[in-house]
Amino acid sequence: MKYDIIIIGGGPAGVIAAITAKKSYPEKKVLVIKSVGGGVIPCGIPYMLTTLLKPEDNALGNAPLEKNKIDFKVDEVIEINKERKEIKTKNNELFKYEKLVLATGSNPIMPPIEGIEKKGIYNIQKEMNHLKNLKKDSGEAKNIVIVGGGFIGVEFADELSKLKDAKISIVELMPEVLANSFDPEFSELAKQKLVDEGVELITGEKVLKFNGNERVESISLSNNKQIPAELVILGIGASPNSDLAKRTGLEIGKGRGIVVDEYLRTSDSDIFAIGDCAEKKDFFTRKRINIMLASTATAEARIAGANLFKINVLRENKGTIATYSTQVGDLVLGSAGMTENTAIKEGFEIIVGNAECTDKHPGGMPGTNKLKVKLIFSKQSHILLGGQVAGGNSAGEIINIIGLSLQKRILLTELETLQMATHPKLTPAPTMYPLVTAAQDALR
Amino acid sequence: MKYDIIIIGGGPAGVIAAITAKKSYPEKKVLVIKSVGGGVIPCGIPYMLTTLLKPEDNALGNAPLEKNKIDFKVDEVIEINKERKEIKTKNNELFKYEKLVLATGSNPIMPPIEGIEKKGIYNIQKEMNHLKNLKKDSGEAKNIVIVGGGFIGVEFADELSKLKDAKISIVELMPEVLANSFDPEFSELAKQKLVDEGVELITGEKVLKFNGNERVESISLSNNKQIPAELVILGIGASPNSDLAKRTGLEIGKGRGIVVDEYLRTSDSDIFAIGDCAEKKDFFTRKRINIMLASTATAEARIAGANLFKINVLRENKGTIATYSTQVGDLVLGSAGMTENTAIKEGFEIIVGNAECTDKHPGGMPGTNKLKVKLIFSKQSHILLGGQVAGGNSAGEIINIIGLSLQKRILLTELETLQMATHPKLTPAPTMYPLVTAAQDALR
Numbered sequence: 094m095k096y097d098i099i100i101i102g103g104g105p106a107g108v109i110a111a112i113t114a115k116k117s118y119p120e121k122k123v124l125v126i127k128s129v130g131g132g133v134i135p136c137g138i139p140y141m142l143t144t145l146l147k148p149e150d151n152a153l154g155n156a157p158l159e160k161n162k163i164d165f166k167v168d169e170v171i172e173i174n175k176e177r178k179e180i181k182t183k184n185n186e187l188f189k190y191e192k193l194v195l196a197t198g199s200n201p202i203m204p205p206i207e208g209i210e211k212k213g214i215y216n217i218q219k220e221m222n223h224l225k226n227l228k229k230d231s232g233e234a235k236n237i238v239i240v241g242g243g244f245i246g247v248e249f250a251d252e253l254s255k256l257k258d259a260k261i262s263i264v265e266l267m268p269e270v271l272a273n274s275f276d277p278e279f280s281e282l283a284k285q286k287l288v289d290e291g292v293e294l295i296t297g298e299k300v301l302k303f304n305g306n307e308r309v310e311s312i313s314l315s316n317n318k319q320i321p322a323e324l325v326i327l328g329i330g331a332s333p334n335s336d337l338a339k340r341t342g343l344e345i346g347k348g349r350g351i352v353v354d355e356y357l358r359t360s361d362s363d364i365f366a367i368g369d370c371a372e373k374k375d376f377f378t379r380k381r382i383n384i385m386l387a388s389t390a391t392a393e394a395r396i397a398g399a400n401l402f403k404i405n406v407l408r409e410n411k412g413t414i415a416t417y418s419t420q421v422g423d424l425v426l427g428s429a430g431m432t433e434n435t436a437i438k439e440g441f442e443i444i445v446g447n448a449e450c451t452d453k454h455p456g457g458m459p460g461t462n463k464l465k466v467k468l469i470f471s472k473q474s475h476i477l478l479g480g481q482v483a484g485g486n487s488a489g490e491i492i493n494i495i496g497l498s499l500q501k502r503i504l505l506t507e508l509e510t511l512q513m514a515t516h517p518k519l520t521p522a523p524t525m526y527p528l529v530t531a532a533q534d535a536l537r
Numbered sequence: 538m539k540y541d542i543i544i545i546g547g548g549p550a551g552v553i554a555a556i557t558a559k560k561s562y563p564e565k566k567v568l569v570i571k572s573v574g575g576g577v578i579p580c581g582i583p584y585m586l587t588t589l590l591k592p593e594d595n596a597l598g599n600a601p602l603e604k605n606k607i608d609f610k611v612d613e614v615i616e617i618n619k620e621r622k623e624i625k626t627k628n629n630e631l632f633k634y635e636k637l638v639l640a641t642g643s644n645p646i647m648p649p650i651e652g653i654e655k656k657g658i659y660n661i662q663k664e665m666n667h668l669k670n671l672k673k674d675s676g677e678a679k680n681i682v683i684v685g686g687g688f689i690g691v692e693f694a695d696e697l698s699k700l701k702d703a704k705i706s707i708v709e710l711m712p713e714v715l716a717n718s719f720d721p722e723f724s725e726l727a728k729q730k731l732v733d734e735g736v737e738l739i740t741g742e743k744v745l746k747f748n749g750n751e752r753v754e755s756i757s758l759s760n761n762k763q764i765p766a767e768l769v770i771l772g773i774g775a776s777p778n779s780d781l782a783k784r785t786g787l788e789i790g791k792g793r794g795i796v797v798d799e800y801l802r803t804s805d806s807d808i809f810a811i812g813d814c815a816e817k818k819d820f821f822t823r824k825r826i827n828i829m830l831a832s833t834a835t836a837e838a839r840i841a842g843a844n845l846f847k848i849n850v851l852r853e854n855k856g857t858i859a860t861y862s863t864q865v866g867d868l869v870l871g872s873a874g875m876t877e878n879t880a881i882k883e884g885f886e887i888i889v890g891n892a893e894c895t896d897k898h899p900g901g902m903p904g905t906n907k908l909k910v911k912l913i914f915s916k917q918s919h920i921l922l923g924g925q926v927a928g929g930n931s932a933g934e935i936i937n938i939i940g941l942s943l944q945k946r947i948l949l950t951e952l953e954t955l956q957m958a959t960h961p962k963l964t965p966a967p968t969m970y971p972l973v974t975a976a977q978d979a980l981r
Contacts, residue, residue: 105968116981137899137961144962150901157968388959388967395973396954407950416958427958455581457594489963490934496957497938501945506851510840513940514860514871515832517581518588519933523832524549524601529839537560 095189096124101170102196103127106368106390111163113398125165131221139248143255173341175361192401199331199369208303214325234324239263242270245328251421254290262293274428286421333370346372357397367393376412384415416496418489427492430479430499442472446535452485454522466527475505508532539633540568546640547571550812550834555607557842569609575665583692587699617785636845643775643813652747658769678768683707686714689772695865698734706737718872730865777814790816801841811837820856860940862933871936874923874943886916890979896929898966910971919949952976
């Protein structure tokens with residue numbers, strides 16, 4: 094059977110690529126082949142445990158595909174013949190394609206720690222039944238240990254802290270949580286919230302061994318302590334799922350990502366790769382970075398989907414801005430671009446500005462939170478290099494103002510003279526708007 | 538007595554100009570002369586009635602001036618001698634200046650309607666005692682009529698609707714509320730919320746007469762009806778307070794605003810004018826517009842304050858982006874730049890994109906609101922001309938992403954490929970981020 098466009102992978106990248114392709118080329122036939130029937134929305138995974146009424150509320154359904162008249166099937170592609178432009182599946186079906194999009198995602202990293210195969214140790218797979226089992230086990234465990242203090246680890250800890258009967262711990266190798274995306278003064282705020290929620294933080298330590306018989310019972314740490322654990326959640330990152338691409342003979346980068354050009358084309362120009370399986374370059378340094386975000390994946394999917402047959406959505410030579418947000422209790426944290434630590438490590442000469450204010454005004458407005466912003470600028474050029482924000486819910490979109498500023502290479506003086514909408518119930522006072530005052534602070 | 542810098546006016550513009558001046562030129566002596574002792578934060582005025590615990594929570598205090606070692610006094614400047622660089626006050630004091638900044642604000646418009654002088658009819662003055670009287674009277678009135686359905690009128694109505702014993706009505710000349718800043722489909726959302734709150738909307742009608750003896754008792758409308766009113770609030774706009782500047786011989790524009798150059802210098806280069814008293818030009822058309830916003834005023838204050846003695850904060854030839862946000866009940870509305878209606882009226886050839894989604898994801902996350910975005914682009918150049926947003930609290934910062942996009946003249950294709958931070962508890966899904974999907978919609 095022949096399709097004009099075949100997309101391998103049914104996560105956010107695959108779905109958005111399919112929809113964009115169908116909208117850009119309505120006459121083309123599009124097929125999505127997904128390996129998992131019960132897919133889930135990746136960023137919603139932690140919230141399947143307690144916040145959402147039921148795990149199914151986080152299902153990644155097929156409605157968007159059906160609505161856009163895109164064919165799909167659950168199967169696994171085991172072979173790509175790029176000369177014949179043909180793929181073969183596990184169910185032994187053959188499909189011919191004009192354009193192929195690889196959106197095969199990533200696999201959670203499983204470190205070679207003794208005992209990691211024991212029952213009760215979960216990595217994070219984007220699959221409904223796996224996560225239902227995790228939810229069930231988390232309801233029964235008295236001691237839950239999360240390995241890794243990045244976004245996933247911190248969000249799981251925050252979510253699980255609502256379980257009254259379980260003790261939650263995080264074991265993190267670095268001295269701080271969220272250390273890849275935040276400078277220490279922001280990580281410290283997250284840490285404080287987690288401690289307030291009763292989470293134990295064990296930082297600067299390594300897991301040496303998982304103990305127990307069939308099921309995990311405890312963990313041996315590098316500080317010679319042993320902590321009880323009937324449930325372990327591994328949140329230590331993921332690795333691009335590029336095996337199929339490699340077998341096909343496509344170029345693979347050192348970090349195992351599929352090498353792509355500006356328009357997400359692989360070394361075979363009829364094959365595109367998008368999302369976690371494709372290699373990413375940093376916005377400022379053009380170095381290879383290991384950033385795996387649904388928002389990056391969907392941005393790439395839109396570019397690839399529109400450009401399959403002709404380049405019409407121009408992608409500037411931008412690279413990936415690492416931009417995240419997260420919430421711990423009522424504290425929202427966001428980061429975009431470089432932290433102060435990263436910028437210094439990469440050799441940038443910088444100036445830094447800080448601002449603190451309230452996120453509503455006057456401060457007596459109900460529901461007011463503290464808001465803290467840090468901006469990092471290039472010293473000589475005054476171009477914004479990165480920003481971090483901590484506050485209430487509005488910080489989730491404030492980080493997107495900073496993200497856009499990075500993508501538009503905004504200058505300090507432009508932020509100083511920024512015009513913004515302010516409102517007592519919604520934003521800081523115009524006299525205190527923190528992107529403006531942090532820019533001013535950087536100059537002094 | 539001589540000061541290096543004298544600022545006339547103690548509102549947000551005056552205060553921020555003083556602070557910026559002091560930080561930019563620490564060796565200079567700065568004096569602020571304010572005509573009102575008990576100043577208030579302008580945008581917080583509606584919320585002094587019920588939301589804030591007490592009106593004093595909205596006071597505009599002197600702490601920022603004191604902290605920055607800026608002298609201030611309550612007095613009125615009655616004369617400027619620009620040849621001798623000298624001012625005279627009502628209390629008969631003389632001060633010499635090097636640089637003078639006019640931040641004299643605006644006066645509420647009092648239309649020549651019969652009976653407008655009656656007791657119980659309030660305009661909005663930025664003065665504590667006036668507003669305390671308004672609060673007291675609003676607690677006693679059974680029928681409160683707000684004249685004018687712009688931001689101030691709508692916010693007062695929303696706020697007063699919490700009073701259980703009063704009937705609240707808005708009388709508006711135009712067919713819609715908020716018609717200057719929103720297209721009808723957004724105005725309609727505000728209208729619906731107000732109706733849900735029990736506010737009566739009388740649109741397309743004019744006030745002909747205020748009836749009563751000493752105090753107002755009722756209002757005669759152009760539809761020949763008479764409605765009871767023991768309290769009337771006038772929210773029909775304001776006019777630049779440029780009398781002093783006019784008497785001084787400075788150039789005044791047709792809309793009564795003081796004419797200023799790119800750096801807020803008046804026709805006398807040692808005298809600056811900022812905020813409501815200074816003339817504003819539209820960002821896209823360079824036409825004179827009557828926009829009076831604290832956020833615009835403070836942006837101007839920062840430019841003027843830094844540039845008093847030498848130009849070092851560059852202001853690009855931008856003009857004023859009309860950018861606002863407001864809240865009616867739990868509905869947040871924001872607007873930046875041109876509406877579809879304005880763009881068409883001004884002769885722009887446009888394309889329009891719409892998007893609807895939820896402001897958290899998946900939709901089952903607690904506290905999820907609907908989010909609606911409309912973007913207006915130039916058809917040929919694909920430059921963003923304006924945007925409107927309706928949603929929950931996060932819409933208050935989403936409109937600032939749109940505002941920044943306007944100021945950076947963002948293109949449709951840049952929004953299509955935008956990288957943003959998304960999070961289940963904070964933002965729409967990456968697959969549905971409405972600035973991206975509205976941009977895509979505009980193309981189709």
